[in-house]
Amino acid sequence: TWYHNKQGxxxxxxxxxxxQNQWVKDNNYYYYCGSDCNVVTGSYQIEGKWYVFDQFGxxx
Numbered sequence: 001t002w003y004h005n006k007q008g009x010x011x012x013x014x015x016x017x018x019x020q021n022q023w024v025k026d027n028n029y030y031y032y033c034g035s036d037c038n039v040v041t042g043s044y045q046i047e048g049k050w051y052v053f054d055q056f057g058x059x060x
Contacts, residue, residue: 002026010039010057030059 003011003018011033012019012026018037023030032053034040039057043050052060 011037012039031057032059 001013003013005011010031012024012031019033020037021033021035023032024039025031031039032044032046032051034044039053041053041055041057043052045051054060
């Protein structure tokens with residue numbers, strides 16, 4: 001389930017728990033939820049490798 005907060009950030013929850021430091025696949029797009037549980041955007045390093053995410057958090 002997706003959640004959108006007042007700051008414009010997205011979070012993803014499974015069974016009522018926000019996903020943290022994990023990949024999420026939804027509608028054939030990949031997202032990454034960071035340590036603050038928010039979906040990351042822009043350039044982001046995960047386990048030593050850099051990835052780029054669009055403004056919606058989709059892996060590009």
